Amino acid sequence: MLRPYLAVLSARFQLVLQYRAAALAGFATQCWWGGMKVLIYSAFYAGARAAPMSFAHTVSYTWLGQAFLMFLPWYADPEVADMVRTGAVAYERLRPVDAWGWWYARALAWTAARIAPRAGLMFVTAAVIMPLVGLGRWGLRLPADGAAVALFCAAILAAALLSATMTVLLNVVVAASLTDRGANAFAAPISIVLSGSLVPLAFFPHAFVPFLRLQPFAGLIDTPFRVWNGELAGLNAVGAIGLQLAWTLVLGILGRCAVESVMSRVQVQGG
Amino acid sequence: MNGVALYLRYVGASVRAQMQYPRSFLVLNTAQFFGSAIEILGVAALFGVFGRIRGWSLGEVAVFYGVINAAFALADAPTRGFEVFGPEFVRTGAFDRVLLRPRTTALQVLGYELRLRFGRLLQAGIVFAVGASAVRLSFTPAQVLLLAWTLAGGVALFSGILVLQATLSFWTVDALEVANILTYGGVQAGQYPLNVYAAWFRDLLTYVIPIGCVAYFPVVALLGASDPLGAPGWLLPLTPAFGFLFLALALSVWRLGVAKYGSTGS
Numbered sequence: 001m002l003r004p005y006l007a008v009l010s011a012r013f014q015l016v017l018q019y020r021a022a023a024l025a026g027f028a029t030q031c032w033w034g035g036m037k038v039l040i041y042s043a044f045y046a047g048a049r050a051a052p053m054s055f056a057h058t059v060s061y062t063w064l065g066q067a068f069l070m071f072l073p074w075y076a077d078p079e080v081a082d083m084v085r086t087g088a089v090a091y092e093r094l095r096p097v098d099a100w101g102w103w104y105a106r107a108l109a110w111t112a113a114r115i116a117p118r119a120g121l122m123f124v125t126a127a128v129i130m131p132l133v134g135l136g137r138w139g140l141r142l143p144a145d146g147a148a149v150a151l152f153c154a155a156i157l158a159a160a161l162l163s164a165t166m167t168v169l170l171n172v173v174v175a176a177s178l179t180d181r182g183a184n185a186f187a188a189p190i191s192i193v194l195s196g197s198l199v200p201l202a203f204f205p206h207a208f209v210p211f212l213r214l215q216p217f218a219g220l221i222d223t224p225f226r227v228w229n230g231e232l233a234g235l236n237a238v239g240a241i242g243l244q245l246a247w248t249l250v251l252g253i254l255g256r257c258a259v260e261s262v263m264s265r266v267q268v269q270g271g
Numbered sequence: 272m273n274g275v276a277l278y279l280r281y282v283g284a285s286v287r288a289q290m291q292y293p294r295s296f297l298v299l300n301t302a303q304f305f306g307s308a309i310e311i312l313g314v315a316a317l318f319g320v321f322g323r324i325r326g327w328s329l330g331e332v333a334v335f336y337g338v339i340n341a342a343f344a345l346a347d348a349p350t351r352g353f354e355v356f357g358p359e360f361v362r363t364g365a366f367d368r369v370l371l372r373p374r375t376t377a378l379q380v381l382g383y384e385l386r387l388r389f390g391r392l393l394q395a396g397i398v399f400a401v402g403a404s405a406v407r408l409s410f411t412p413a414q415v416l417l418l419a420w421t422l423a424g425g426v427a428l429f430s431g432i433l434v435l436q437a438t439l440s441f442w443t444v445d446a447l448e449v450a451n452i453l454t455y456g457g458v459q460a461g462q463y464p465l466n467v468y469a470a471w472f473r474d475l476l477t478y479v480i481p482i483g484c485v486a487y488f489p490v491v492a493l494l495g496a497s498d499p500l501g502a503p504g505w506l507l508p509l510t511p512a513f514g515f516l517f518l519a520l521a522l523s524v525w526r527l528g529v530a531k532y533g534s535t536g537s
Binding site: 029199 | 295298299301302303305306308309310312313316317319320321322323324325449451452456459460463467468469472
């Protein structure tokens with residue numbers, strides 16, 4: 001039953017993993033960005049006012065944000081966008097597989113393969129090398145205990161599952177609008193702000209924070225990183241992971257309905 | 272036809288081509304507006320929490336932010352050809368044809384496209400206006416002149432960075448995403464006053480990639496503040512000249528690249 005989906009998952013994962021130069025370039029860019037953010041936070045924290053997060057937690061949040069940047073649905077799957085442009089999307093209708101599941105497996109593999117090398121490199125740099133060369137104050141702090149690590153792993157897994165549902169939704173918008181321009185242009189700014197990638201969600205005005213934490217994008221960045229920092233522990237963490245999974249389910253069902261409705265009247269361009 | 276007339280002809284063709292798709296033009300501009308405006312949202316959120324950064328208020332930082340963003344927006348529109356130089360000219364071999372024409376290479380690459388994007392510029396203008404009114408900036412003719420000179424220096428600097436990025440593709444053939452560190456990263460760095468950074472980073476932004484010279488120093492003069500870093504007052508308004516120096520250096524490196532160019536043969 002699951003075999004074709006697992007096959008496309010592993011094939012895509014291995015394919016994307018081949019782009020080592022892209023991963024290295026992304027890593028270098030993210031180091032620069034993370035470093036600059038840390039410098040700016042450090043200047044802000046030098047002032048007198050109390051912040052909703054400690055400096056160490058904010059710094060860890062920032063590095064993790066760079067490591068897992070690819071959880072954000074920056075754009076629709078470029079291969080799907082290509083299929084829509086060339087008309088090859090018609091072949092997708094011929095496969096004896098569920099269209100949503102097929103795209104979902106591809107999106108999941110695409111996300112995971114772009115994250116794995118960057119997160120690994122970022123972890124080694126920020127959590128191991130930086131403390132060793134005496135920059136520990138500006139580096140990534142490890143979670144307090146094993147339970148936090150286990151919960152973090154669960155939250156990251158949930159974030160990956162959630163992120164892929166968003167990518168499929170973007171694919172649907174691309175398939176319906178016949179171009180990836182519109183969807184891609186707005187996906188990034190919205191998800192950067194709402195996920196906590198721009199600034200940790202706790203830094204927004206108090207009145208908004210509870211609502212910001214309920215919306216689905218928080219599950220991509222804010223939830224797992226608060227688990228890492230120990231701000232969400234025990235049952236609170238389990239509840240937050242439950243919310244990530246609930247959103248995954250909702251967006252998954254929504255995406256499945258949308259794929260069915262769009263693909264049943266898909267227009268093929270070119271030929 | 273002289274160079275200017277030729278360039279204007281290039282620009283006319285490019286503008287007409289883009290206006291063939293008015294809806295796409297609108298969507299892309301709106302997207303750029305929001306895409307760049309989220310940055311000020313982040314800055315404002317941080318000021319909401321912390322109040323000040325190294326003594327600077329949100330209004331003052333908004334002025335820095337507006338100037339550097341406007342300079343980048345103005346530089347980004349005409350230099351599209353340099354930005355896509357690797358994939359569009361070197362990899363495809365289209366640069367062979369550029370070399371055959373009896374015009375300078377830089378002019379022809381510049382004529383590739385005048386990208387009609389006003390989203391970032393509009394955003395920068397709004398942030399600048401709000402910041403300037405918050406700090407009660409007075410606009411004497413001298414101030415306006417200083418602002419224009421600062422923007423010109425910034426446009427020169429960012430153009431220089433993009434020329435260097437393009438020159439690099441003579442060796443790498445493709446575009447290097449890492450170069451975004453200097454363009455978008457430079458904008459990001461210039462959004463805050465230089466004295467918020469650690470000393471080594473300040474030096475980098477002053478002497479290597481002179482972002483500070485086209486944003487921080489002249490804007491300190493514009494705000495009528497005295498520089499907490501101790502640069503003498505008479506020097507502050509002169510620093511944008513380094514943007515032009517950077518562009519001149521970048522163009523001479525560009526000529527080295529052109530001399531080195533061997534076609535990809537495609």
